[in-house]
Amino acid sequence: MKTLLIVEDDLGIQKQLKWSLPDYELVFAEDRSSALTQVRRYEPAVVTLDLGLPPDPSNASEGLACLTDILAIHPECKVIIITGNTDKEHALKAVNLGAYDYYQKPIDPDVLSVILARAFKLSALEQENRYLRHSGLHQQDIIGNSESILKACRMVEKIAPTEITTLLQGESGTGKEVFARSIHKQSPRADKPFVAINCASIPENLLESELFGYEKGAFTGANKTTLGKIECANGGTLLLDEIGDMPLSLQAKMLRFLQERVIERLGGRQVIEVDVRVICATHRNLAEMVTEQTFREDLYYRVSEMTLFIPPLRDRGQDVLIIAKALLHKFNQEFKTQVHTFSEDAIQALLSHRWPGNIRELQNKLKSAVILADSKQITADDLGLTASSEQNTPRTLRKVREDAESQAIREAYALSNGNLSKTADLLGVTRPTLYSLIDKYRMLDLRNSEATSDS
Numbered sequence: 001m002k003t004l005l006i007v008e009d010d011l012g013i014q015k016q017l018k019w020s021l022p023d024y025e026l027v028f029a030e031d032r033s034s035a036l037t038q039v040r041r042y043e044p045a046v047v048t049l050d051l052g053l054p055p056d057p058s059n060a061s062e063g064l065a066c067l068t069d070i071l072a073i074h075p076e077c078k079v080i081i082i083t084g085n086t087d088k089e090h091a092l093k094a095v096n097l098g099a100y101d102y103y104q105k106p107i108d109p110d111v112l113s114v115i116l117a118r119a120f121k122l123s124a125l126e127q128e129n130r131y132l133r134h135s136g137l138h139q140q141d142i143i144g145n146s147e148s149i150l151k152a153c154r155m156v157e158k159i160a161p162t163e164i165t166t167l168l169q170g171e172s173g174t175g176k177e178v179f180a181r182s183i184h185k186q187s188p189r190a191d192k193p194f195v196a197i198n199c200a201s202i203p204e205n206l207l208e209s210e211l212f213g214y215e216k217g218a219f220t221g222a223n224k225t226t227l228g229k230i231e232c233a234n235g236g237t238l239l240l241d242e243i244g245d246m247p248l249s250l251q252a253k254m255l256r257f258l259q260e261r262v263i264e265r266l267g268g269r270q271v272i273e274v275d276v277r278v279i280c281a282t283h284r285n286l287a288e289m290v291t292e293q294t295f296r297e298d299l300y301y302r303v304s305e306m307t308l309f310i311p312p313l314r315d316r317g318q319d320v321l322i323i324a325k326a327l328l329h330k331f332n333q334e335f336k337t338q339v340h341t342f343s344e345d346a347i348q349a350l351l352s353h354r355w356p357g358n359i360r361e362l363q364n365k366l367k368s369a370v371i372l373a374d375s376k377q378i379t380a381d382d383l384g385l386t387a388s389s390e391q392n393t394p395r396t397l398r399k400v401r402e403d404a405e406s407q408a409i410r411e412a413y414a415l416s417n418g419n420l421s422k423t424a425d426l427l428g429v430t431r432p433t434l435y436s437l438i439d440k441y442r443m444l445d446l447r448n449s450e451a452t453s454d455s
């Protein structure tokens, strides 16, 4: 049943609405603060708001303030203003502030029902539109609908047309390469090459020649002049994956390339100009590596002109289900199987697992589940996520506490629209305490957002 929040201080009208709107789950609030609590708790798609709220019901100012607060917490919400029949001016002001519609008392349940049905319908359409825009059709491979992923996608859209050197920071398997490709695809270089090199998987002595190429005779076995990855990416985009694993000895040479956009092949004397957009990715904390002197500070500032944090799968709410469904579809096609749904215990298991290997782990689990499933439905057992398998590696109490704390911080942060002062208020801690928790849990994206959204 759809949830409808009614903000109304008149108990008589509350009662009337309770009887006349049986198609909705009604929740009530009688003033601004209880309205905001209900919005946080239920995230209703539609709210009716009486403009005359206590402490001064004869004045619309509290109602208008309530409207602004509701939309700040839940911008997609459709708020229908209910006003006295002489108060058109304030109703129009409310619509200007972002209310969806207004309705003048006395309440006629049949008319109100029509307005409500339209509001719910529009809300559902908008939600579907948001989903489609961000679930793979628009940003091709980045599937997901959570606030953290949508925020990252919005940043990609802004970064893509520029030449800025971007650092993608996130745990292993979160999709850093997918994001790098997305930046490339949305950039003016889209029809030029996208070249990726993993600095961690190539032995130190070979990495230099892989990157910069070599001239014939440069070393034993160099039978012909060979272009490096940087030259291969000319005109396009180069992804330096796992840049944190680049040996210090090579970092100086990389810095020169980034500063001057020129290279010299190994054994060569010629300086070659290259036009390459660079994206770097790492699961390491480069700032910490700089402090530990295992990563050059000057190179760090070069590669992180802009940093984009890719959130771990466990912080993406229901995205795990959306991605799981998309992958299920893909694997059914690949293996010619007909496994189309998840059992309730599988859904619960997908939502509660911590996903240390992120989307790559989800892919692996689903692939074997599709192959193993005995019916058309995947169970928690097929996924290897039964209670006993989780119990085999119980979390320590400290870990449980830490997981709960970081999750609560993320939730409060989302509710506060990225405002750290409000986040601290919602969590009941001071700002300095919130900062130290953010540092403790390395929620670097929250720290980074401060300058833009918390002023």
Ligand SMILES: Nc1ncnc2c1ncn2[C@@H]1O[C@H](COP(=O)(O)OP(=O)(O)OP(=O)(O)O)[C@@H](O)[C@H]1O
Pocket: 141, 142, 143, 144, 170, 171, 172, 173, 174, 175, 176, 177, 178, 179, 241, 281, 283, 323, 359, 360, 363
């Ligand atoms: N949002 C997403 N929706 C669906 N699949 C995704 C998504 N993000 C990543 N993937 C898939 O998950 C796998 C891991 O992604 P990717 O290699 O980009 O991660 P990564 O962060 O670069 O990992 P690593 O740090 O280990 O190199 C890939 O197969 C990718 O296609």
